[in-house]
Amino acid sequence: MIALLTRDLRLAIRAGGGFGLGLAFFLIVVVLVPFGVGPETGLLAKIAPGILWLGALLACLLSLDRIFALDWEDGSLDLLATSPLPMEGIVTIKALAHWITTGLPLVLATPLFGLLLSLPSGAYGPMILSLLIGTPALSVIGTFGAALTVGLKRGGLLLSLLVLPLYVPTLIFGAEMARRAAEGLDGTTPALMLAGISFGAMALLPFASAAVLRINLR
Known part of the structure; x- marks a missing residue:
């Protein structure tokens, strides 16, 4: 298991689907938003939780097709x-490899990107916590989607x-958790709904993804 994880981490970084691509896209989204809605601090602070969550979601989406594609192309998936x-x-x-190379760097970069969007100081902790709870669900759900489309051209x-x-659902509850914190609400x-989605996805979707892969490999 550890050897497979190490191999996938190296492949993700070498193939250009690692943290660099996701962080670059995340930064582009955060920088472009003030140009679109204006530099008003109050408005940016109000929409910052939603924009940060949307940027993280789209950044995770960028590298999903690489989860199984390289193994499918060189035959490694059949051996596995x-x-x-x-x-x-x-x-x-x-x-897990996708989350480490994509989701975790986004979580760590959130405080810096929050400054660019004038995120309220009281929302930094809940914002980071919401991404830490929710991004694993993004990776697990994305792995299921990658298993469904493995082997398909384009x-x-x-x-x-x-x-x-x-x-x-992950986007809604993650952004709502950070928004409530920014407004001083409970x-x-x-947070419980977001944790339920993540734990439910991690408990159920690996079995569904494995079943889909077995069908595609026949």
């Missing part, structure tokens, strides 16, 4: 399917269309 490792474990490692657009509707309810 016949290895002693269960397919559910392989899918989980793939999702499957990136189809993958986006499949995954984006599944991302909506964010416990959206």
Whole structure:
């Protein structure tokens, strides 16, 4: 398992689908928003939680098609399917590698990007916490979408269309948790809902992804 995780981390970085691409896209979104809505600090502070969450979601979406594509192209996925490792474990490692190279850097960069959007000082902790809770769900859901479209030519657009509707609940509760904190309100309810989505996705979707991969490999 550790060897597979290390291999996937190296492949993700070498193939250009690692933290650099996601962070660059995240930064572009954060920089362009003030040009679109104006430099007014009060307005930016109000929409900052939603913009940060949307930017993180789209940044995660960029590298989803690489989760299984490289292994499919060189035949490694067939070898992994016949290895002693269960397919559910392989899918989980793939999702973990995607989160480490994409989701975690976005979480760590959020305080800096929050400054660019005038995020209220009291919202930094809840904003980071919401992303820390919610981004694993993005990676697990994205892995399921990547398993559905593996082997399809030009499957990136189809993958986006499949995954984006599944991302909506995570986006809603993650942004709501940070928004309530920015306004000084209690964010416990959206935090619990967000945690429920993440734990539910991590508990169920690896089995669904493994089943889809077995079908595609036949």
